[in-house]
Amino acid sequence: MPNQVMLGSENIDFMIHGVFSYQFFGHTVWITTTHICLLIVMILIIAFAAAAGQAMKKATEVPGAFQNAVELIVEMLDKMVKAVMGKNAAKFANYIGSVFIFILICNLSGLMGLRPPTADYGVTLPLGLMTFTMIHYNKFKHKKLKGVVRELCDPWPFWAPINLISYVAVPVSLSLRLFANVLSGVVIMALVYGLLSFIAIGWPAILHVYFDIFSGAIQTYVFCMLTMTYVTDAIGES
């Protein structure tokens, strides 16, 4: 039966598609467009990193254009981490910087005609879970078991289940925020290109500027900012 709810919407396409499938221990596993886009993004980032490493190996006193750009990026990321984490910045600057660049390039890949990999919950949930692991690893490392138990039973001991729920809510809300923001951009762009394809010439660039560049950059910043805030909070004053 044809889907009557979405009648006249054959051109709208923002779903993830399977490219090919293979058998893995009896399960059918699909390689989807998300994997392909992630691969392209990864190749871009690795190529840039390799070029930056080569440029830094023969760094000069007066930097050239490329070396200048690389130094600018690193300094900007370091400053961002330093502003939130203070004296713990040195330990986390690498991770936060890598995640920042990865999410930013993922969100901007909509400009290259790819489906942004971050519009797949399978990409953003692991990012949220990594933050979750970092928070609790650092909590146990710095506050010890006693401090963690005391924090769990914060106002009163019977409050513990509610605190547990709030711990679990952190990765869920972090990942859903990033996912839904990028997905909303993807859906609106798909609607514009699908339904208005005969007049969609030139002017959708304005929408790309908002949904891909502005929204993508803001969400990247928010993700990294919240990760840093949570981890700083977990480390505490000690």
Next chain:
Amino acid sequence: MEFNENFILGCSAIGAGLAVIAGIGPGIGQGIAAGHAAAAVGRNPGAKSDITTTMLLGQAVAETTGLYGLVIALLLLFVKPLLP
């Protein structure tokens, strides 16, 4: 009791419409944030860049609840979890 597939799809569409009403909350919240940021810039124009950054961060976090509604609406429309 048995329901026709079209009935379930229609109800899913109504549910999706109701779910995006969640957009009202973030709209009010972001408006309040922007209004207070404008007042703050008026009082202290020197801190404009700091205020803008804080405002955008707060607005992006406030947006989350609206996006939950959007996710539910999209699930109802495209994943169709209620169909047998």
